[in-house]
Amino acid sequence: MIKITTDSTCDLPAQLLEQHHISVIPLGIVKGGHLYQDGVNIHTTDIAAHVDAGGEITTTNAVNIADYEMLFRREMADHDAVIHINIGMGFSSCYQNAKLAAEEVPEVYVVDSRNLTVGHGMLVLAAAEAAERGDSPAQILEMLEGMIPRVETSFVLDRLDYMKKGGRCSTATALGASLLKLHPCLDVVDGKLQVTRKYRGSMEKVVGDYVRDRLRERTDLDTGMAFLVDTCADGRLTAVARDILLEDGRFETLVEAKAGCTIFCHCGPDTLGLVFLRK
Known part of the structure; x- marks a missing residue:
């Protein structure tokens, strides 16, 4: 059984994430000197209110290597393989961090979506559907490689x-x-x-x-x-x-x-x- 995991930047609706059993790890959001987790304890309305009140623009933090490794080890306890699809490396260092974490956990495959928001999410959804069909990791990775430039x-x-x-x-x-x-x-x-x-x-x-x-x-x-x-x-x-x-x-x-x-x-x-x- 293959598990699909991804970053919060995929922006897929919660219903689709739940339906396809996709695990999401949140990026960090820094607002007013405090670190929050994207979609967990901070939402877009909070950012808008902060900026409209004259606050400095919030910044983002990539998921760190340790948190990726924790995610991968947890999911590998119940699955044969994990395929993690990242926000594009041109937008964040998440991909590089996930790759380093995957070196410590066998049967974890990390994919650079080369995209963001639901452009990233479209790939995550396709991978989850392929896993449900019973495709192998090699088949899913080949499918994603052909899909990414499209x-x-x-x-x-x-x-x-x-x-x-x-x-x-x-x-x-x-x-x-x-x-x-x-x-x-x-x-x-x-x-x-x-x-x-x-x-x-x-x-x-x-x-x-x-x-x-x-x-x-x-x-x-x-x-x-x-x-x-x-x-x-x-x-x-x-x-x-x-x-x-x-x-x-x-x-x-x-x-x-x-x-x-x-x-x-x-x-x-x-x-x-x-x-x-x-x-």
């Missing part, structure tokens, strides 16, 4: 102040974007984030334009499943995206998810993303 993750941001506070863009860039009502679209490209487009206008308009752009004249999409993920406090932007995706009608399953604290720390509120799998 995952397409992108998202649009409402505001840049979180990135500015975290040192990921300049004050001038953030101010200019705010004044001109510009909203960047970011894609995961070769395991890193790149700005691929800039939209202008209200976020309702931006989300509509973004989703339509992602679907227009696409013949390369696997239509079995699509993921919609956001950091919105209410459902207005999600509803815009959902309606367009449902009207498009191509996807057999649409999974909606909320990004956790690790992702929220970097992109802030009212960010919305799509994850597709290319053929």
Whole structure:
């Protein structure tokens, strides 16, 4: 029996994690000098309230080697093998730490998703389903290797102040974007984030334009499943995206998810993303 484990950055809904018996280890979140655990004793609403009150941007901590080793030993007590799928090494040192921990525990295999949020989660879900089918570790690892470059993750941001506070863009860039009502679209490209487009206008308009752009004249999409993920406090932007995706009608399953604290720390509120799998 194979156990699938992953980082909290996979952002899969709790129902799917429970249904497929996926174990999640939380990343650390540092707020006001205190260390918390992503999704355990801190949530995105806590971060938003802290920043809106004038607090410094929260930061993230990778899972350490000792905690990974503890997870792997615990799961190996009841399973024949463990496959752990990490947030991409281009975004965190979690993968490197998990690899070092796995050297101490036989039959543990660590995979770099080269992705984040539900782009990472899509791989975790596929691995769990393969384990349930009875696939061997070698078969699951081969499947993931072929799938990783086909995952397409992108998202649009409402505001840049979180990135500015975290040192990921300049004050001038953030101010200019705010004044001109510009909203960047970011894609995961070769395991890193790149700005691929800039939209202008209200976020309702931006989300509509973004989703339509992602679907227009696409013949390369696997239509079995699509993921919609956001950091919105209410459902207005999600509803815009959902309606367009449902009207498009191509996807057999649409999974909606909320990004956790690790992702929220970097992109802030009212960010919305799509994850597709290319053929």
